[in-house]
Amino acid sequence: MPDFTVPLFLSLKVAGLATFFAGILGAGAAFALSRWRSRWCDVVDSFLTLPLVLPPTVMGYYLLILLGRRGWLGQWLAHWGIELVFSWQGAVIAASVVAFPLVLKSARAAFQDVDAQFENAARVLGIGEVAIFFRVVLPLASRGIFAGVLLAFARALGEFGATLMVAGNIPGRTQTLSIAIYQAVQAGDDGLANILVLITSATCIVALMLASRLWPDYSHRGRSRVRL
Amino acid sequence: MKFKTVLAVAVLNAVAWAPLAHAGEVIVSAAASLTNAFKDVGSQYEKLHPGTKVLFSFGASDVVMRQIVNGAPADVFASADQKAMDKAVKAKVVVPSTRVNFAQNKVVMIVPVDSALHLKSVKDLDRADIKRVTLGNPASVPVGRYTRASLEQAGAWKVVQSKEVLANNVRQALDYVSRGEVDAGFVFATDAAIMPDKVKVIQALKSPVPVLYPIALTSRKGRSPEARSFVDYVLSPAGQNILAKYGFKKP
Numbered sequence: 001m002p003d004f005t006v007p008l009f010l011s012l013k014v015a016g017l018a019t020f021f022a023g024i025l026g027a028g029a030a031f032a033l034s035r036w037r038s039r040w041c042d043v044v045d046s047f048l049t050l051p052l053v054l055p056p057t058v059m060g061y062y063l064l065i066l067l068g069r070r071g072w073l074g075q076w077l078a079h080w081g082i083e084l085v086f087s088w089q090g091a092v093i094a095a096s097v098v099a100f101p102l103v104l105k106s107a108r109a110a111f112q113d114v115d116a117q118f119e120n121a122a123r124v125l126g127i128g129e130v131a132i133f134f135r136v137v138l139p140l141a142s143r144g145i146f147a148g149v150l151l152a153f154a155r156a157l158g159e160f161g162a163t164l165m166v167a168g169n170i171p172g173r174t175q176t177l178s179i180a181i182y183q184a185v186q187a188g189d190d191g192l193a194n195i196l197v198l199i200t201s202a203t204c205i206v207a208l209m210l211a212s213r214l215w216p217d218y219s220h221r222g223r224s225r226v227r228l
Numbered sequence: 229m230k231f232k233t234v235l236a237v238a239v240l241n242a243v244a245w246a247p248l249a250h251a252g253e254v255i256v257s258a259a260a261s262l263t264n265a266f267k268d269v270g271s272q273y274e275k276l277h278p279g280t281k282v283l284f285s286f287g288a289s290d291v292v293m294r295q296i297v298n299g300a301p302a303d304v305f306a307s308a309d310q311k312a313m314d315k316a317v318k319a320k321v322v323v324p325s326t327r328v329n330f331a332q333n334k335v336v337m338i339v340p341v342d343s344a345l346h347l348k349s350v351k352d353l354d355r356a357d358i359k360r361v362t363l364g365n366p367a368s369v370p371v372g373r374y375t376r377a378s379l380e381q382a383g384a385w386k387v388v389q390s391k392e393v394l395a396n397n398v399r400q401a402l403d404y405v406s407r408g409e410v411d412a413g414f415v416f417a418t419d420a421a422i423m424p425d426k427v428k429v430i431q432a433l434k435s436p437v438p439v440l441y442p443i444a445l446t447s448r449k450g451r452s453p454e455a456r457s458f459v460d461y462v463l464s465p466a467g468q469n470i471l472a473k474y475g476f477k478k479p
Binding site: 064068069070083085086168169170171183185186187188189 | 392395408
């Protein structure tokens with residue numbers, strides 16, 4: 001029996017971290033965009049959504065140009081002894097970038113749907129802006145953000161094209177589940193491919209079930225979570 | 229009425245997409261290392277046979293072999309090693325009697341042309357400042373299998389394996405080295421010759437198995453009648469001259 005736990009745990013680690021970064025950055029950018037009144041808003045939004053629309057190979061190429069040993073950023077990072085290409089950290093960056101727009105899109109819609117009356121009511125009650133964000137806006141938008149985060153996790157777990165270009169295919173170090181499957185099929189090892197495909201499917205199902213458990217509001221419309 | 233229209237469209241579609249060879253079209257599935265040489269061979273062949281189109285599908289030999297096994301409409305299969313061709317024979321997708329070696333090559337160790345590491349031979353790869361070495365994945369890429377066999381013989385395989393960055397075909401390995409993303413890599417001499425301004429050959433490896441390229445006709449129904457004549461052209465002095473131009477030797 002081939003060892004499939006290595007690519008499995010690597011995939012979970014990469015997808016988990018990528019979801020974390022995409023979640024924080026995506027929700028932050030979405031909040032900024034939802035409150036920023038400017039005609040440049042949509043331009044910035046479109047630009048940030050590009051990773052969703054562009055083929056992953058194009059994103060991978062951009063990242064390679066940027067982060068490679070001779071890349072603009074990579075050269076500078078190399079001085080500090082940081083090498084992102086062909087490392088699992090590189091895979092996290094690739095997965096974060098492609099998962100980011102999914103959080104951005106649904107979080108922006110969620111923030112925009114928050115009724116300004118609740119915020120104004122909180123202000124009247126003398127609550128600070130930071131507290132309003134964490135106790136009023138965020139809970140009201142949480143369902144939308146969570147939906148985005150869930151999609152981001154699924155996208156990060158399935159990320160293939162950009163990861164292959166940036167992190168390469170190093171067994172035990174950067175070979176995630178999707179790349180291990182690709183490798184097994186290319187090598188004609190259908191037995192291993194079957195096992196890996198089943199594991200990936202099972203992982204996704206478990207992740208979805210876990211998500212609805214952790215966040216019952218997501219699947220069952222519950223009472224308002226706003227507590228002033 | 230509506231049903232008949234749908235049926236007619238479905239039938240027309242089925243006919244249009246049926247994987248039949250069109251007259252005057254040869255589809256050649258070949259090893260990635262043959263890319264430049266075979267494109268040249270193809271255009272010369274087309275000049276000699278007006279009205280014939282030669283289409284290519286390049287990739288790691290095992291990968292294009294798998295595509296043929298899965299029904300890719302190829303007429304000719306050219307592999308970079310015997311093992312991929314053996315698998316094709318075993319899967320009964322090529323005609324064994326048509327199998328013939330048509331070219332010979334060498335595996336070389338290359339570094340980026342501006343490398344400051346002063347590597348002299350594969351023995352130097354165990355140095356601590358050598359972090360990443362690329363080679364074709366031995367499971368699906370012939371150049372990886374040749375490399376592995378050579379390095380095992382030279383006693384350097386374990387060292388290289390600990391630093392390996394696997395490539396999906398030889399051209400990807402070449403690309404990694406030419407971009408300077410890895411410290412060294414293993415490709416065919418003919419691949420290194422394509423990018424003399426970007427990569428430098430350090431050493432030609434001694435291979436325990438000769439680096440021979442076999443070619444064969446596929447056994448699919450509806451194989452192009454011109455497949456035979458294309459293979460004959462590859463084996464002819466004219467075809468061999470083109471291959472020689474790209475650094476391939478006669479078998």
